[in-house]
Amino acid sequence: MEFSQFNTNALMEITSRPDLVFVRGQGSWLEDHAGKRYLDFVQGWAVNTLGHCAPEMQKALLEQSKLLMNPSPAFYNLPSIELAERLTGASVFDRVFFANSGGEANEGAIKLARKWGQVNKKGAYKIITMNHGFHGRTLATMSASGKPGWDKMFAPQVEGFPKAEINDLESVRKLIDDQTVAIMLEPVQGEAGVIPASKEFMQGLRKLADEHKLLFIVDEVQTGMGRTGTMFAYQQSDVVPDIMTLAKGIGGGVPLAALLARQEVCVFSHGDQGGTYNGNPLMAAVGVAVFDALAAPGFMESVNARAKQLSEGLLALSAKYGMKGERGMGLLRALVMDRDDGPAIVEAARNLSPNGLLLNAPRGNLLRFMPALNVTAEEIDTMLTQLDGLIAQVRKA
Numbered sequence: 001m002e003f004s005q006f007n008t009n010a011l012m013e014i015t016s017r018p019d020l021v022f023v024r025g026q027g028s029w030l031e032d033h034a035g036k037r038y039l040d041f042v043q044g045w046a047v048n049t050l051g052h053c054a055p056e057m058q059k060a061l062l063e064q065s066k067l068l069m070n071p072s073p074a075f076y077n078l079p080s081i082e083l084a085e086r087l088t089g090a091s092v093f094d095r096v097f098f099a100n101s102g103g104e105a106n107e108g109a110i111k112l113a114r115k116w117g118q119v120n121k122k123g124a125y126k127i128i129t130m131n132h133g134f135h136g137r138t139l140a141t142m143s144a145s146g147k148p149g150w151d152k153m154f155a156p157q158v159e160g161f162p163k164a165e166i167n168d169l170e171s172v173r174k175l176i177d178d179q180t181v182a183i184m185l186e187p188v189q190g191e192a193g194v195i196p197a198s199k200e201f202m203q204g205l206r207k208l209a210d211e212h213k214l215l216f217i218v219d220e221v222q223t224g225m226g227r228t229g230t231m232f233a234y235q236q237s238d239v240v241p242d243i244m245t246l247a248k249g250i251g252g253g254v255p256l257a258a259l260l261a262r263q264e265v266c267v268f269s270h271g272d273q274g275g276t277y278n279g280n281p282l283m284a285a286v287g288v289a290v291f292d293a294l295a296a297p298g299f300m301e302s303v304n305a306r307a308k309q310l311s312e313g314l315l316a317l318s319a320k321y322g323m324k325g326e327r328g329m330g331l332l333r334a335l336v337m338d339r340d341d342g343p344a345i346v347e348a349a350r351n352l353s354p355n356g357l358l359l360n361a362p363r364g365n366l367l368r369f370m371p372a373l374n375v376t377a378e379e380i381d382t383m384l385t386q387l388d389g390l391i392a393q394v395r396k397a
């Protein structure tokens with residue numbers, strides 16, 4: 001099949017896409033319309049926790065699809081009860097609200113914090129977020145995001161999101177006033193280029209929140225569900241947040257997200273929050289299957305072993321080419337290059353033959369790696385070898 005045989009004009013234009021139509025995937029591999037295979041280190045944007053078309057997920061989807069797909073969120077269903085129990089059991093949170101995307105879960109977190117401010121803090125509503133942070137593409141979450149210009153793009157947007165700097169506690173403290181209700185951040189800024197918040201910063205934020213009676217919200221849409229080597233990234237900072245959001249990895253590729261909160265923060269009244277698809281048993285059943293795979297003995301140990309291998313391999317490449325090192329947590333990592341050839345490397349990687357390689361450059365001088373959490377040692381070696389050749393090739397040209 002030739003790409004020119006597809007008519008893509010009925011799709012709304014929202015981004016530039018390569019002339020590829022993916023037709024199947026298996027584990028760390030994708031296959032396009034022409035039968036070419038690609039080693040995938042993007043994995044649906046850090047979404048496919050268990051790789052493409054994981055058998056556990058297929059089984060959960062098939063079995064649940066024969067039982068019940070959607071009784072409506074006005075009734076209880078079994079998979080959502082089971083998944084909520086697993087998530088609260090594995091974290092410091094007491095209750096879960098399920099959603100369909102990270103943006104929607106974060107909208108819920110913002111609403112919950114504002115409601116808590118109405119009930120407990122005389123209507124305080126401001127949520128301090130971080131410059132370069134990313135929280136989604138709804139109006140409120142675009143305003144909460146710290147991407148330059150995003151608070152004005154579809155003006156008027158939602159006000160009340162003053163911006164601080166990650167790893168600069170003083171910049172947060174300066175913004176606190178009597179209208180402040182919460183501090184919200186990603187434990188590792190993903191879209192900004194894999195920038196971890198330090199343990200000291202996370203602990204400092206918790207202390208600051210306690211001193212000023214603020215909620216501490218972690219957006220773990222990208223970092224949660226084992227991505228950083230523990231089930232949730234906040235656990236590595238020894239802090240107890242009040243609210244957490246999850247998406248991406250929680251569904252392993254299907255639309256599933258969650259808003260979790262400690263009991264004392266669960267202040268929604270009936271009618272405050274909802275959504276037709278929320279907590280539907282079909283997606284929740286997949287979430288249970290994904291969770292159980294992550295919680296299986298040895299799984300997280302292997303994530304950490306692969307993370308170490310990836311980190312060391314990237315460091316070696318950095319040394320070889322005079323780059324600026326690598327950073328990240330677990331299997332969310334970035335190679336920091338000395339020049340802006342990220343996009344050229346991404347394109348050359350895709351065009352490799354016979355097998356292509358899928359990488360991501362969130363910034364010109366950065367390559368981001370977000371493989372499946374069950375990526376094999378051999379697949380990481382293959383990627384590192386290919387990357388070595390690609391860097392040499394692009395820099396020679």
Ligand SMILES: *Cc1c(COP(=O)(O)O)cnc(C)c1O
Pocket residue numbers: 100101102103104106134135136137186190191219220221222223247248
């Ligand atoms: C991807 C992402 C979001 C948005 O999630 P969607 O499912 O795309 O709405 C929010 N926060 C973080 C940290 C993300 O990485």
